Amino acid sequence: MDWITNWLANSAIVQDIITLAKPATFNLYFALISIPLGFPFAMLLALGKNSKNRILSTLSKAYIYAFRGSPLFIQFFMFYSFALSLNRSLWKPWGIDEIVLHPLFLGPLVLVLNTSAYAAEIFYGVMRTVPNGQIEAARAIGMNRWQEFWSVTWPNTIRLAWPAYTNEVVFLFHATALVYFTLPVINDQKDLMNKAGELFEKDYNVFLHFSVAALYFVAISMFIFFTFGLVQKYLSRHIRKEERQKFRFKPNYMR
Amino acid sequence: MIESIIESLVNLLGEDWRAGLEYITNGKHMMWYASIRFTLIAAIAGAAFAVLFGLLGAALKQSAIAPLRWIGSFYVNIVRGVPDVLFFLFFPLAFEQFVEYIFSRTRCTAEEIASNAGSWPPCDAAQWYLEGNDYLILACVSFGIVYGAFAANVIHGAMQAVPHGQLEAAQAYGFTKKQVFWRFKVRQMWTYALPGLSNVWMLLLKATSLLSLLQIADIVLWADRLGAPNYLARAGMVHPDWRWKYYLVLFVFYILMTMLSERVFDWLQRRANRGMVEVN
Numbered sequence: 001m002d003w004i005t006n007w008l009a010n011s012a013i014v015q016d017i018i019t020l021a022k023p024a025t026f027n028l029y030f031a032l033i034s035i036p037l038g039f040p041f042a043m044l045l046a047l048g049k050n051s052k053n054r055i056l057s058t059l060s061k062a063y064i065y066a067f068r069g070s071p072l073f074i075q076f077f078m079f080y081s082f083a084l085s086l087n088r089s090l091w092k093p094w095g096i097d098e099i100v101l102h103p104l105f106l107g108p109l110v111l112v113l114n115t116s117a118y119a120a121e122i123f124y125g126v127m128r129t130v131p132n133g134q135i136e137a138a139r140a141i142g143m144n145r146w147q148e149f150w151s152v153t154w155p156n157t158i159r160l161a162w163p164a165y166t167n168e169v170v171f172l173f174h175a176t177a178l179v180y181f182t183l184p185v186i187n188d189q190k191d192l193m194n195k196a197g198e199l200f201e202k203d204y205n206v207f208l209h210f211s212v213a214a215l216y217f218v219a220i221s222m223f224i225f226f227t228f229g230l231v232q233k234y235l236s237r238h239i240r241k242e243e244r245q246k247f248r249f250k251p252n253y254m255r
Numbered sequence: 256m257i258e259s260i261i262e263s264l265v266n267l268l269g270e271d272w273r274a275g276l277e278y279i280t281n282g283k284h285m286m287w288y289a290s291i292r293f294t295l296i297a298a299i300a301g302a303a304f305a306v307l308f309g310l311l312g313a314a315l316k317q318s319a320i321a322p323l324r325w326i327g328s329f330y331v332n333i334v335r336g337v338p339d340v341l342f343f344l345f346f347p348l349a350f351e352q353f354v355e356y357i358f359s360r361t362r363c364t365a366e367e368i369a370s371n372a373g374s375w376p377p378c379d380a381a382q383w384y385l386e387g388n389d390y391l392i393l394a395c396v397s398f399g400i401v402y403g404a405f406a407a408n409v410i411h412g413a414m415q416a417v418p419h420g421q422l423e424a425a426q427a428y429g430f431t432k433k434q435v436f437w438r439f440k441v442r443q444m445w446t447y448a449l450p451g452l453s454n455v456w457m458l459l460l461k462a463t464s465l466l467s468l469l470q471i472a473d474i475v476l477w478a479d480r481l482g483a484p485n486y487l488a489r490a491g492m493v494h495p496d497w498r499w500k501y502y503l504v505l506f507v508f509y510i511l512m513t514m515l516s517e518r519v520f521d522w523l524q525r526r527a528n529r530g531m532v533e534v535n
Contacts, residue, residue, distance in 0.1 A: 066506075069457075069513035071464035074475070074505050081482070081498035174338035181340070181468065193341060204375035206348040214337040214345075221336055 016199070016212040023195040024216045029104070030176040030191075034111035035169055041112060042119035046157075049124045060120070067117030072110070072175055076182035079110045103183035111179075115172045119165060126161040127153060159235040166228040170221045177217075192216055257285075287477035294463045294473055297395055301459050304399020306452075309406025310441075316411050327407070334404035339462055342401050347393040347469060355381050390469045402459045409451030414440055416447040446527040453520040460512055464505075478505055 008014050048060030067075070083091070083101055091097035099105055130153055138148040177193045185194060196213040200206055261276045278284070315327025334342060355376045359368065363378035376382050385393075417440050425435045466473040482498030 065513075066510055070506050070509040071461035073461075073464040074502060074509060077475070077479070078499060078502035078506050081496070081502055085496055085499050177338040177340050193338075193344075196341075197344075200348070204352070206345065206352060210341060210345045210348075214333075214341055217338060217341065218333070218336045 012205075012208055013212060016208060017215075019199065020192060020195055020212055020216060023190050023192045024220070026180075026189060026191040027173065027176040027216075028220070030107050030111060030179055031169075031173045033108040034115055034172060034176075037108070038112045038115040038119060038172070042116040042123055045116055045120035046123035046127060049120065050127050064117045064120050064124075067114055068121060072114050073178055073182065075114055076107075076110050076178060079113075080106060080183055103179060103186065104189070107176075107179040107183055111172060111175060114175070115168065118171070119168050122161050122164045122168060123157055126157050126164075129160065130156040155235075159232075162228065162232045162235055166225060166232075169228065170224050173220060173224060174217065283477075283481055287474065287481055290472055290474050290477050293391060293466055293471055296391065297398060297463045297466055297473075298456075298460050300395040301398030301402065301463070302456055304396055305402035305406045305455060305459060308399050308403025309410045309455075312403060312407025313410040313414060316407065317414070331404045331407050334401055335408070339401050339458075340465055340468070343394070343397050343462070343465055344468060346397040346400060347390065350393060350396075351383055351385065355383050358383060390471055391466075394466055394469050394471065398459055398462060402455050402462075405455045405458065406452060409448050409455060410444065413444040413448035413451065417443045446524075446531060449520065449524050449527055453516070453524075456516060456520070457513060460516060461509065464509070474505060474508070478502060 045060050045064060048056045049064060051057050051060075080101075083106060087097055087101065091100045134152045134156065135148065138152045143151065176191065180191050180194045190198065192213045196209040199209040257280050261273070261280065264276055265273050312327055312331055315323050316331065318324050318327065352375065359377040359381035362380040367378040371377050421443065422435055422439055425439045430438065463473075464475055467476040467479075478501035479498060482496065482501035484496045485493040487493055
């Protein structure tokens with residue numbers, strides 16, 4: 001057993017895995033905050049785009065188009081510089097400048113704005129394919145619009161959109177790598193890319209450090225696919241086995 | 256020429272506009288506008304490489320030889336499984352070190368390598384100095400590799416979608432396997448691949464905003480420089496922090512590029528669908 005402990009203590013890969021464990025929690029933090037906040041916002045945007053109210057649908061459409069049509073990298077810079085320019089007139093007098101300008105606040109904010117546009121497009125696309133017969137049935141038994149949404153549109157949308165939404169979540173997790181390229185790094189609050197870059201500058205071993213960072217990203221992506229796959233199973237438990245949408249473990253990675 | 260344009264615009268809009276128009280056409284701003292070329296070159300060359308790597312990846316994925324198939328799947332899955340920015344930074348660094356390693360084999364003595372163990376490069380003679388344009392080429396190849404993995408998936412799916420009867424008919428006419436592949440499968444695949452490839456193009460276009468991470472003076476870097484608070488001893492405060500204005504311009508620029516791309520792809524799709532039976 002000695003050689004195992006020896007190897008573990010001396011192996012550069014193991015050392016890197018240990019060093020990068022804390023930075024990985026920052027990526028996880030950004031994703032874990034943004035996903036639950038982005039989800040309801042995306043649903044509202046999708047309902048907005050689907051609504052018959054012209055103003056509401058135009059606004060939602062424009063929002064979704066703008067945030068899907070521009071790079072997240074630019075969005076980060078833009079919102080950070082917005083926040084900076086409002087610092088003297090708003091945040092400082094209110095005494096909240098340290099919170100608002102903190103990457104741990106601003107990062108998730110921009111990620112939420114971004115991911116909700118992508119997720120809203122997914123939900124919107126699926127909402128239009130909700131089986132018509134079910135909606136007609138709901139109306140025939142006299143449900144009001146709220147009941148119709150809760151008992152037909154919502155559960156169907158979630159179930160049908162889940163595989164694509166899983167993809168979006170993985171993409172969001174990958175997008176967390178951009179946060180600290182655009183926002184200031186405070187103290188030792190570094191994410192995976194930051195820390196890998198820092199380690200690289202010490203010994204120029206690009207293969208080791210970037211591979212270990214990539215390993216973290218792949219491992220956490222796989223974990224997301226696995227847990228979201230379990231949810232998919234739960235969501236389609238009432239459907240006959242043969243008719244279930246097969247949840248592919250390696251879904252289409254297209255955003 | 257710019258002066259005459261400003262003159263005519265001032266005549267049209269009034270004297271109040273002169274200062275503003277002169278400001279946005281000064282030397283630095285012209286450099287900013289000119290730096291769009293890096294973005295466009297990276298997008299177009301990156302797309303060309305992506306299609307190339309995509310075809311290669313798709314060919315590997317459906318190869319009859321199992322190890323080649325594994326290489327294809329490994330490439331497609333690993334590159335897509337990590338953030339694009341990670342691979343975008345990794346490839347140029349790794350390529351640089353690879354070249355320096357080859358240099359070191361011929362240019363360094365054994366003693367130098369031994370004394371420099373643990374640091375890079377092994378000796379000064381092996382150092383490879385990269386300049387702006389070298390980074391641009393590396394960035395294009397890097398984009399090609401990353402988005403080639405996405406394209407490989409799209410092309411692979413599109414090749415499966417080509418009706419089998421067509422390929423069988425071609426075989427029946429006596430075309431060789433190679434001819435069937437190139438003249439029928441690849442030619443017909445494009446209509447099925449276009450929606451997916453348009454998606455990959457959009458991703459690539461948005462990823463071109465990352466060029467500044469490789470020290471390329473692209474539109475993002477210039478926007479940051481121009482927007483930063485500008486203080487001149489002679490003139491006093493020229494402008495405070497205007498970065499948000501410049502980033503807003505970039506935000507709109509990318510949205511317009513997306514709109515333009517959508518139109519082009521719509522046109523391409525209509526062209527590719529000529530003579531196809533309209534379904535539904």
